[in-house]
Amino acid sequence: MADSINIALDVMGGDNGPSVVLEGADIALVRHPDIRYVLYGDKDQVEPLLENFPRVKQASVFHHSEIVIQMDERPSQALRRGRGKSSMWQSIEATKIGEADVCVSAGNTGALMAMSKFCLRTMADIERPAIAAIWPTLRGESVVLDVGANIGADAQQLFDFAMMGGAMARSLFGIDRPTVGLLNIGEEDVKGLDEVKEAGRMLRDFNLPHLNYKGFVEGDDLGTGAVDVVVTEGFSGNIALKTAEGTAKQLGEYLRSAMTRTLMSRIGYLFAKSAFDRLREKMDPRKVNGGVFLGLNGIVIKSHGSTDGEGFAGAIGLAYDMVRNGLTEKIEQDLSVYHKNRIAVDEENA
Template sequence: MRPRIAIDAMGGDEGPRVMVAGAALARHRHEGFQFLFVGDEQKIKEALKDHPNLSASSEILHAEDVISGEDKPAQALRKSKTTSMGLAVNAVKTGAVSAAVSAGNTGALMAISKLALRTMSGIDRPALAALLPTLKDSDVVMLDLGANKECTSENLVQFAVMGAAYSRIMHGFDKPLVKLLNIGTEEAKGTGTVQDAAAALREAIGLSMNFQGFTEADKISTGEVDVIVTDGFSGNVALKSLEGTARFVTDLLKRSFLSSLRSKIGFLISRPATEMLREHLDPNNHNGAVFLGLNGVVVKSHGSADEKGVANAVEVAARLVEDSILERISEDLTKVRQLNPSTTVAK
C-alpha cells in the first residue's frame, strides 16, 4: 500500500496552488499515493478544483495559522499547535500519516520536527541531507547542510551511517562510497574531530558503506563519491557556493550568447546542449532535502519549487517510507557499537 503523506499546503512561495499541483503530479506518476493537506481549508479546496482526480485520495486538516519565513524557531515552536507546519509534523508523530512535506521555514521545520518526533536511539542530532547534481548519472548525497553548526566526531560517524542508508535507498547502491569533507585527502589533514571520525569509520568495517577517507570541496560535483559527510557550517557554505556557481555559469552563458549577432546564431546551434545543461542544474529536479535521524520522515522542499519540484519532494518522502529508512539506519548504528565499542553513537 502506498504511503499517506501530509502536505503543509501553506508553505512555499505560492502556497496551496503549487503544493496541491505537485501532489497531483506525484500521484499521476505513482497511483495510490494518499494525502493529508494541512492549511487554510477554503484555499486548499479552491486549489483542488483544478485536480479533481486528487480529491478522492485526499483529506483536508484545517489550520488557523501559518509560520512565516521571518519566524524564529522559538516563535514557531510556541505557535506550532495551530499552524499548518506544526499540524503536518504532528500527523507523523501520531501515525496518521507516514511522512510530511513542507516548503516552509527551514529552521522552524527542523525545530518543530525535532521536538515532536525526537531523535532516533543512537542519534545525538538530526542532519539535513540532500541530493546534489554531479557529472555522473547519480546525484551525491551530502550532509549536514545546516542543521548543526558544530559537530563532534561521533556526530560525523552518525551522519555517515544515515547518509549511506539514504544513498542505498535513492540509488540502490549496496555499499555507497563515503568520504568526509576535508581540506586535503592526506590522512594527516584536517581537525582532530574529522580525523577521529575517520578512524572510527575505518574500524567499523562491517557497515553497509565503503568508507575511503577524505575528499575536498572541488570534488563534490564530480560524481566520484556517493556520500559526502561534514558539519552543518561547512556543508551549508559548500552548498551555497555550489548554488552560486551554478547561477554564475548560467548567467554568464546567457550574457555571452546575447552579446552579438554571431553569438545569437551560435546559441541557436548549441541550444540542445544548453537546454540539457539547464535541465541538469534545475533545482526542481533535485528537490527534497531530508531531516535524517528523527523518529519519522520529514522532507523539506525549496520554497521556490514549482509543481515538478514539489512532486519530487513527495516522491523522496514516499521512497524513504517504503524502503524503511529508519530501520536501515538503526541496523548500521548497531554494527558501529558492535564493531567499535569505544565509539559512542548514543547519548
C-alpha cells in the first residue's frame, strides 16, 4: 500500500460549491494527514478560496476545469457537455489514469453515475453498478444497496449486488464473513418476486466463503441491523432511503416541539440534553454521508449535495477507508471465487 492516499475532488459539485468542499477537505486532512488531493474546478472561484485553507493547498495539485455540471442537468446532457472538460469528468478520469485512487463528488447523482460508467466502465462480469449506502442501525451500521442506480434488477444482478455489498462490508467493518439478506415482503421462501426468490436460491447454492446468506429480510429489519448487508434493487432501495431520512427529520421535529412546549419540558430538556445530543449525532446523516458506486473499474464516492463541510469530510473519510482497505481488490477476489464455484456447479449438473 502506498504511503499516501490520493483523492480526486470535484470541487464544483454540490449545492454549496467550492467553499464546502475545501472546508471538508481541510477537516479530513486533519484526521488523515496522509491524504493528498487532486482538485478540479474553476480557477477563478477555487484559487482565492484555497488561500483560506493552507493545509489543503499544500497537500494538493489543482487543475482548472472549463465546465461545471449543474445539479439539475440531465445525465445525457451532462455527459455530452462535460466529457473531458468538466470538473466532474476530470475527477473521475483521474482515477482511471492513476493520478488518484478514488474520486469524491457532491454533484448531480445521475450525471456522476453516467460519467463514471462511461469513463471507468463496469468490472468484468458485472452488468450494472450499484450505489451502496451506509445505514445506521441499532447494532451499529449496515450496507444497503442498490439505493438508486438501477430501476429493477434480475436475479444475477441482485447476486452481484450481494457480492459487492459483502466486499464493502468487509472493507468498512472488518468482518471476514458479513451476513447478507435480500429485502422482501416477507421472510418465507414462497413470498416475493421471482427475481428475488431466484437470487436467494443462487446465494444458497453457491455458498460463497466470504458471504453468510441469512435469507429474506423485511423493511423493519433495516433499522435493527438484522444483517450486515441488505440487497435490493434501486427503486425500492431509494424509496427506503428517502423514507428513513424523512422519518429521522420528522422525529427530530417531534422531539424539538415536545421539549419546548411548556416550562417543565424545557427544564427537563436541560437535564436530558446530553442524551438528546447523542441521539441527534446518531441520526445525523452527515455522520454516514456518502454513497459508494460499486462495480466500476475505480472507486467513486457520491456525497450529499446539500451537505456541509463536516459532511463532506465524512465522504472523504469513507473514500479513504475504501482505498486503504482494498475495496476493489476484495470485489475482484469474490468474483474470482464465484466463477470457480459456478464452473464446479455447472460441471456437477452436466
